[in-house]
Amino acid sequence: MPHKVSLSRLKLTDFRNYAGLSLSLDGRHVVLTGQNGAGKTNLMEAVSFLSPGRGLRRAAYADVPRAGSDGGFSVFVTLDGMMGEVDIGTGTDGGDEGTARKLRLNGTAVKTVDELLDHLRVVWLTPSMDGLFTGPSADRRRFLDRLVLSLDPEHGRRAADFEKAMRGRNRLLSDHRPDPAWLTALEKQMAELGIAMAHARHELVSLLSGLVEAARDDGPFPSATLRLSGFLDDEWQRPAYEIEEIYLDMLQSGRYRDAAAGRTLDGPHRADLLIRHREKDMEAERCSTGEQKALLIGLILAHAGLVAGMTGHAPVLLLDEIAAHLDEGRRAALFDRVDALGGQSFMTGTDRSMFDALGDRAQFLTVSNGGILA
Amino acid sequence: MAKRVTGPEIEKLIQLLAKVPGLGPRSARRAALHLVKKKDQLLGPLADAMGEAHRKVRICSCCGNVDTSDPCTVCTDVRRDHAMIIVVEDVSDLWALERAGAMNAAYHVLGGTLSPLDGVGPDDLNIRGLVDRVAKGGVRELIIAVNATVEGQTTAHYITDQLSGLDVKITRLAHGVPVGGELDYLDEGTLTAALRARTAI
Numbered sequence: 001m002p003h004k005v006s007l008s009r010l011k012l013t014d015f016r017n018y019a020g021l022s023l024s025l026d027g028r029h030v031v032l033t034g035q036n037g038a039g040k041t042n043l044m045e046a047v048s049f050l051s052p053g054r055g056l057r058r059a060a061y062a063d064v065p066r067a068g069s070d071g072g073f074s075v076f077v078t079l080d081g082m083m084g085e086v087d088i089g090t091g092t093d094g095g096d097e098g099t100a101r102k103l104r105l106n107g108t109a110v111k112t113v114d115e116l117l118d119h120l121r122v123v124w125l126t127p128s129m130d131g132l133f134t135g136p137s138a139d140r141r142r143f144l145d146r147l148v149l150s151l152d153p154e155h156g157r158r159a160a161d162f163e164k165a166m167r168g169r170n171r172l173l174s175d176h177r178p179d180p181a182w183l184t185a186l187e188k189q190m191a192e193l194g195i196a197m198a199h200a201r202h203e204l205v206s207l208l209s210g211l212v213e214a215a216r217d218d219g220p221f222p223s224a225t226l227r228l229s230g231f232l233d234d235e236w237q238r239p240a241y242e243i244e245e246i247y248l249d250m251l252q253s254g255r256y257r258d259a260a261a262g263r264t265l266d267g268p269h270r271a272d273l274l275i276r277h278r279e280k281d282m283e284a285e286r287c288s289t290g291e292q293k294a295l296l297i298g299l300i301l302a303h304a305g306l307v308a309g310m311t312g313h314a315p316v317l318l319l320d321e322i323a324a325h326l327d328e329g330r331r332a333a334l335f336d337r338v339d340a341l342g343g344q345s346f347m348t349g350t351d352r353s354m355f356d357a358l359g360d361r362a363q364f365l366t367v368s369n370g371g372i373l374a
Numbered sequence: 375m376a377k378r379v380t381g382p383e384i385e386k387l388i389q390l391l392a393k394v395p396g397l398g399p400r401s402a403r404r405a406a407l408h409l410v411k412k413k414d415q416l417l418g419p420l421a422d423a424m425g426e427a428h429r430k431v432r433i434c435s436c437c438g439n440v441d442t443s444d445p446c447t448v449c450t451d452v453r454r455d456h457a458m459i460i461v462v463e464d465v466s467d468l469w470a471l472e473r474a475g476a477m478n479a480a481y482h483v484l485g486g487t488l489s490p491l492d493g494v495g496p497d498d499l500n501i502r503g504l505v506d507r508v509a510k511g512g513v514r515e516l517i518i519a520v521n522a523t524v525e526g527q528t529t530a531h532y533i534t535d536q537l538s539g540l541d542v543k544i545t546r547l548a549h550g551v552p553v554g555g556e557l558d559y560l561d562e563g564t565l566t567a568a569l570r571a572r573t574a575i
């Protein structure tokens with residue numbers, strides 16, 4: 001059983017509709033119920049700021065402070081984390097737009113929010129992800145990269161560097177007569193970074209597929225088959241340096257075409273994650289809304305299980321409006337699977353009775369108007 | 375509008391000092407006040423030193439270093455091994471390497487890195503000068519000591535390409551475990567690089 005990472009204290013200051021909130025948690029799952037607009041998702045978002053990035057809403061930090069407050073926001077938690085108990089504080093102090101989020105661990109300022117990954121992993125599922133299978137491929141790549149990042153913290157830097165080299169190449173190709181040696185130098189960088197990036201994605205997909213397969217007969221959720229497509233699909237059995245060579249060739253021979261297109265047409269930035277409903281053998285985007293939701297839940301749970309297995313610590317799971325589309329049987333099965341992951345999870349819903357099957361495995365809190373009712 | 379506290383001369387001094395790296399408006403005011411108070415002991419000599427430096431400073435036509443003579447002190451130093459050239463992005467890197475004092479070599483300052491997004495191309499950097507320097511002969515080894523960033527590595531690839539065919543050994547700085555570093559705290563990329571670039575004991 002993986003170690004349970006759990007929050008014992010959560011304090012918010014000027015965060016969305018919370019002026020100030022101080023919450024003691026007892027380590028069980030947390031069920032937040034309340035009316036629309038009460039602040040349930042805001043509380044989940046606060047917890048999502050315990051991972052690098054802009055949280056589950058992908059918010060601009062300037063939008064996060066409570067309206068009418070004059071500065072920034074802060075989220076403070078006490079956590080039984082992957083390296084023992086730790087106090088984590090994060091937020092902005094208002095001021096300049098676009099400034100990075102600050103992070104303090106045990107009262108000491110640390111340089112990058114990436115250090116959060118040493119203490120906990122946060123995995124979430126929100127209603128805004130419901131369109132994942134039908135939406136643009138960029139959404140699926142971002143989804144996939146988030147999953148990779150929670151296992152391989154280097155992935156973010158690699159992806160950013162690849163992007164930078166590619167933008168440089170695109171700019172250079174738009175010149176009247178670009179320097180071929182300069183292009184080659186950029187393309188070598190792209191090949192190295194792009195293949196490393198794609199490799200990390202392939203590895204995640206194969207690990208995840210294994211777990212989805214293992215959970216196949218476990219409850220009423222359909223299982224998904226995953227496949228990456230759109231970038232060097234047939235070459236991944238070769239050693240990395242050979243694939244780098246192939247990609248470098250593609251880039252060099254594609255210069256003329258890419259210059260005409262105004263962008264780079266081959267690369268990991270064009271790959272897509274293809275998801276199929278295994279039992280029905282049908283593309284996920286053609287499944288019913290309820291089935292898509294069930295597929296997505298299965299994927300998220302498999303990923304949470306993967307993180308727990310790889311790190312030995314169960315991630316904190318945020319499941320926003322999770323019970324809405326599920327019937328009673330599936331809800332009970334979901335709660336059992338969430339509980340079996342061994343971590344602390346936060347769930348929201350409008351109606352408390354939907355969570356009855358959790359029994360005393362969860363702490364029930366009623367959210368109202370930026371506060372918690374006792 | 376706020377009332378002015380000082381005359382335009384001191385105001386200008388503050389404004390200019392505030393442009394110096396490491397100084398902000400507040401510390402510039404402090405520095406200016408200190409200088410003005412020590413008019414004869416500090417302000418005058420500093421002004422003279424700056425004037426003198428302004429008259430004499432130039433960029434070395436051989437290596438791109440900044441000095442008061444051309445060729446610069448490094449290039450004319452006969453005790454250095456001029457068959458070995460360390461290629462750096464900026465003069466600050468040259469100074470950093472000299473502080474380490476590990477190599478008794480000559481230098482070549484590029485003046486930046488290739489960056490299409492910032493409009494910096496090969497012609498904006500001192501790359502032609504480097505190729506000419508190597509082509510003249512007498513250079514045994516070139517150590518490319520650029521930063522481990524996308525721009526730095528792109529520049530390294532480019533220089534290597536430009537020098538292909540010339541009889542010179544090209545090396546680069548090792549990436550890996552910092553001195554005094556613990557393996558447990560290193561990221562995977564650094565560890566992989568360190569393992570690849572391992573050396574025999």
